[in-house]
Amino acid sequence: MQTRTVVALAVLTAGVALGLVSYFFLAAPLGRPTDESFSNPRVPFAAALFIGGIVLVFASAVCYELIGVRREDGA
Amino acid sequence: MATRLESKTLPYGVGHLTVAWYVVTAFLLAILALGLYAYSRQLGEGEIVTGMRDIGTMGGAPWGIYIAFVVYFVGVSFAGITIAGMVRLLNLEHLRPIARMAELLTVITLVLGAFSILADVGQPLRALINLPRYARPMSPFFGTFTLVIAGYLFASLVYLYLAGRRDAAIMARQDTRFGWLYRLWAAGYTDTPEERERHRRTTFWLALGILPLLLTAHSTLGFVFGLQAGRPGWFSALQAPAFVVLAGVSGTGLMIVIAAILRRALGATRELSIGVFRWLSNFLMVLTAAYLYFMVVEWLVSVYAAPSAEARVAAAVFRGDYAWIYWLSAVALVASFVILFVQYAARNHNLALAVIAGLLVNLAAIGKRYEIVIPSQTHGTLLPYGEGLYRPSWVEYSVILGLIALGVLLYMLFMKVFPIIEAPESGEVA
Numbered sequence: 001m002q003t004r005t006v007v008a009l010a011v012l013t014a015g016v017a018l019g020l021v022s023y024f025f026l027a028a029p030l031g032r033p034t035d036e037s038f039s040n041p042r043v044p045f046a047a048a049l050f051i052g053g054i055v056l057v058f059a060s061a062v063c064y065e066l067i068g069v070r071r072e073d074g075a
Numbered sequence: 076m077a078t079r080l081e082s083k084t085l086p087y088g089v090g091h092l093t094v095a096w097y098v099v100t101a102f103l104l105a106i107l108a109l110g111l112y113a114y115s116r117q118l119g120e121g122e123i124v125t126g127m128r129d130i131g132t133m134g135g136a137p138w139g140i141y142i143a144f145v146v147y148f149v150g151v152s153f154a155g156i157t158i159a160g161m162v163r164l165l166n167l168e169h170l171r172p173i174a175r176m177a178e179l180l181t182v183i184t185l186v187l188g189a190f191s192i193l194a195d196v197g198q199p200l201r202a203l204i205n206l207p208r209y210a211r212p213m214s215p216f217f218g219t220f221t222l223v224i225a226g227y228l229f230a231s232l233v234y235l236y237l238a239g240r241r242d243a244a245i246m247a248r249q250d251t252r253f254g255w256l257y258r259l260w261a262a263g264y265t266d267t268p269e270e271r272e273r274h275r276r277t278t279f280w281l282a283l284g285i286l287p288l289l290l291t292a293h294s295t296l297g298f299v300f301g302l303q304a305g306r307p308g309w310f311s312a313l314q315a316p317a318f319v320v321l322a323g324v325s326g327t328g329l330m331i332v333i334a335a336i337l338r339r340a341l342g343a344t345r346e347l348s349i350g351v352f353r354w355l356s357n358f359l360m361v362l363t364a365a366y367l368y369f370m371v372v373e374w375l376v377s378v379y380a381a382p383s384a385e386a387r388v389a390a391a392v393f394r395g396d397y398a399w400i401y402w403l404s405a406v407a408l409v410a411s412f413v414i415l416f417v418q419y420a421a422r423n424h425n426l427a428l429a430v431i432a433g434l435l436v437n438l439a440a441i442g443k444r445y446e447i448v449i450p451s452q453t454h455g456t457l458l459p460y461g462e463g464l465y466r467p468s469w470v471e472y473s474v475i476l477g478l479i480a481l482g483v484l485l486y487m488l489f490m491k492v493f494p495i496i497e498a499p500e501s502g503e504v505a
Contacts, residue, residue: 028211040209047221048207054226054288058233061281065237065273066262 008064015056022049085249087341087494100487103480110477113470114194122197126468136452136465141195143444144475146296147325148188149223150318150440153293154326155181156231158355159238160282163275170354172346172496173334178235179489180326180333185228187482192224194474215302218295227292230285237277240264242498253492260493293319300447308388308451317369324366325440327359328411331433333486335426337495346496353424356432360415363436367408384457391454391462392446404442407435 024030026046029038041047085091116124128135155177161167162174193199210217243260251257264270294315300306301314331352338347377389392401411432418424453463489495 023212027217028213030213038213039211041211045208047210047217051207051221051225054221055229058226058230058281058284061233061237061277065240065277068273 002068004064004067007067008060011056011063012060015053015058015060017053018056019050019053022046022053085246085251085494086498087343087490087496089246089491089494090251090253092491096487096491100484103484103487106480107477107484109473110475110480113473113477117194117470117474124468124470126466126471128463128465130452130463131456131458131460134453134461134463136449136463138195138448138452139465140445140467140471140475141191143441143448144478145188145191145195146318146444146448147441148184148191148478149293149296150322150444151326151329151437152181152184152188152227152231153289153319153322154330155179155184156227156234156285156289157323158327158330159234160286163278163282164286167354169348169350172343173330173351173355175235175238175497176333176337176495177330178231178238179486179495180330181231182228182235183482183485185224185231186485187478189224189228190478190481191475192220194478215295215298218292219299222288222292222295227285227289230281230288234278234281234285236260237274237281238497239493241266241271241274242494245498246494256492290319293322300451305457306451307382307384307455307457308392309447309455311373313369313373314447317366317373320362320366320369321440321443323362324359324408324436327355327362328433328436328440331355331359331429332437335430335433337490338426341496343496349424349426352426352429356415356424356429357419359432359436360412360419363408363412363415367412370405370408384455388450388455391450395454396464397446397450400442401446404439404446407439407442411435411439 022043023046026043026049027041028046029042031038033039043049125139126135127137127139129137158170158177159174159181162170162177193202196202206216206220210220240261241264243257244264244266247254247257247261249257297315297318300309301311303309334347334351334355338344374393377385378393381389391397414428414432414435418428449465453465456463
C-alpha cells in the first residue's frame, strides 16, 4: 500500500473515531433527560471536537491527492 | 495529446475587468455598505431595531427573515453540491461546465447562511463560543451547525479545491499577477495519467461522502422545525423531506439563472449549450412537481380535520395575514412547473423561459421559507395569548440585501481570479 493511501486512511479513521467518540461519549448524554447532567456536555467543546472529526474525514481526501506530490518533489 | 491553452488572454474573463463589471461591483458595494450600516445599528442598539419580538407576551416572532433566509441560503447550497456531485458520480460529462459554478454557489451560500445566523443572534461572539461549547447532540441545532455550517462547508471547500487543481495548474503556466495563487492551488499537479486517475477516484469517493452528509444536514435543518411538538404548524414528519426537495428546487432554479447569465456574459454558448439547460430544466420540473405534491398534502391535512391550534395557523397561512405570500408562492411554483412541462412535452427548450422558471421558483422558495418560519410563531402558540404580528424592519431588509450583495460580489470576484468553467479534459497542463 502506498504512503498516501496509508496516511489518508489513517486521517479518515482518526476523523471517524473523533466524530463518534465526541458525539457518543464526550457530548451531553443521549436519551430522555432525567437530571441536569443531560444539559451539559461531559467535556466542554465536545461539539467542536465533533466538527474536527468531520474536518479530518474530508481532509483525508486532500492528503490522498497531495502527499504523493510532496514525495515526488522530495525524491 | 491535446490542445494547449495558447491564447494570451485568460479563459472565461479571468483578469478582464470591464466598465460594466466596475459599475455592478460599485452598486453591490453600496448595498453591502447599507447592510453593514444596518447591522452596526442592530449591534449598537440591540434587536429592538428589528421587527423581531418574543412570542406571546410581546406578540411577535423571535425568528424573522434572518432565519427564513438561513433556510433559503442553505437550501440553495444543496443543489449546488448535488449537481457537482452527480456530475462526478454519474459521469454527466455534458454538465461538467456548470460543476464549478455549482460548487462555488454552495460555498458562498453556506457562508451567507452562517452570516444570517450571526445576524439573528443578539450576541454573535457568545454564539460562536457557546454553540460549540454547550451544544447537545439531542438537539437538531447540533446537526445544523456542526453538519451544515461547519462540516458541509469544509467538505464543499475541499471539493472545490481538489476539483480546481487541474485548472490552477493550467493557469499557473500563464503570466499573470495571480501566478502564486495558481501554483499554491495546483500544489504540484502536472496532469499525468496517474494524477488524473487518482483525482477521479478521490472526487468519486468525496462526492459519495458528501451526498449522504448533505441529505442528513438538510433533514436536520428540517427537524429544527419538524421536531417541535409544542409548535403547531411545525411539528410534522413532512418537514425534513419537504426541506430537502424545496432546497433542490431553489438551488437548481438559481443554477439555471447563473448559468444563463454567465453564458451571455462570457459568450460561452458552446460550453453552456442548450443541452445543459434542458437537463437542469427537466431536473427542476421533477423537483417542482414533487414539492407541489408536498404542498397539496400539507394543505389537505391542515384543512381537513386539524386540531384547533393547527387550524388557526392554517387559517393564517391560507386565508389570513400570510395568505398573499402563500398563494403567490404557490402560483409561482405552478407557473414554473407549467413552463417547464410545456417545454419538456414540446421537446423545445427556450432559455429565456427556463430563466423565468428559475427566478419564479426562487421567489416561491423565499416565500415558502417565510411561511414555514413566521406564522407558527405568531399564530401557533398553545398558550392563551392573542395572535401575534411580525413585520421586518428596514434593518433586517438591509442586512439581508447586504448579504445577497456580498454573495454576488464574492461570486464575481472569484470569476475574475479563477476560471468559473472547467477546462476541457483535453487541455494540456505540463
